[in-house]
């Protein structure tokens with residue numbers, strides 16, 4: 001095998017991607033499956049999941065899906081067990097599903113949005129943001145480790161956000177503290193799990209065009225402010241995340257653990 005191929009070899013790996021029916025998670029599933037991994041996508045959207053899984057299997061890739069809500073702990077445990085049963089093991093887990101609990105206190109064009117003001121935020125909205133951006137990552141990691149420890153190792157890659165490091169006024173308030181806590185959790189898990197051969201890292205994307213927040217970044221006017229923050233004149237396309245995902249999941253990434261890796265076209269550099 002060529003040296004380059006060996007470095008990025010993920011063939012035969014058993015992979016789970018949460019929130020893999022769309023956007024960044026879909027890109028993770030694609031890059032792993034295209035390179036010979038066996039991928040199970042967990043997603044709450046049954047139609048999106050069956051469409052995406054069918055598109056990938058039509059390419060000859062080993063991909064299947066389970067309809068799971070990452071906020072449902074018993075369902076998550078059962079879904080992980082089903083992957084281990086079918087693949088014989090679990091090697092790599094992308095804890096990716098997340099939501100914008102929205103709205104933020106500003107509109108994308110900079111006016112105040114009373115619906116996003118702290119005093120008007122429904123408690124359920126706060127709770128949902130924490131449940132699906134933070135507690136869900138805990139649940140995912142817990143189940144991943146349950147299967148990785150007995151086999152002697154694995155890789156966990158968590159999708160955080162640059163909103164863990166800076167504040168975004170158009171995003172629902174609980175998103176920022178949830179993602180900041182995710183970063184801390186990732187580093188804590190890396191400390192706990194390194195001795196068991198389990199590497200834990202976070203990817204911190206800047207703005208990427210996906211379906212999050214109703215796909216608002218597909219709208220040119222809504223993404224203009226984000227484009228102007230980029231140092232390379234554009235925001236992210238999900239294709240941009242594939243190389244980093246493959247790096248962290250392959251032998252080439254063997255020395256990464258506890259890392260919080262920003263991928264944002266330089267937006268954070270301009271802002272801080």
Ligand SMILES: NC(=O)c1ccc[n+]([C@@H]2O[C@H](COP(=O)([O-])OP(=O)(O)OC[C@H]3O[C@@H](n4cnc5c(N)ncnc54)[C@H](O)[C@@H]3O)[C@@H](O)[C@H]2O)c1
Pocket residue numbers: 018019020021022023024025042043044045048068069070071096097098099100132159160161162204205206207208209210211212213
């Ligand atoms: N798009 C961005 O600009 C951006 C920037 C930084 C971080 N992120 C993060 O990237 C991750 C993926 O978001 P995306 O932008 O690809 O969004 P997306 O909406 O395109 O994809 C998210 C996927 O997660 C699924 N999902 C939502 N709630 C779920 C639940 N309870 N259980 C299981 N699946 C669920 C959705 O059905 C969807 O398929 C999130 O953690 C998000 O916070 C996105």
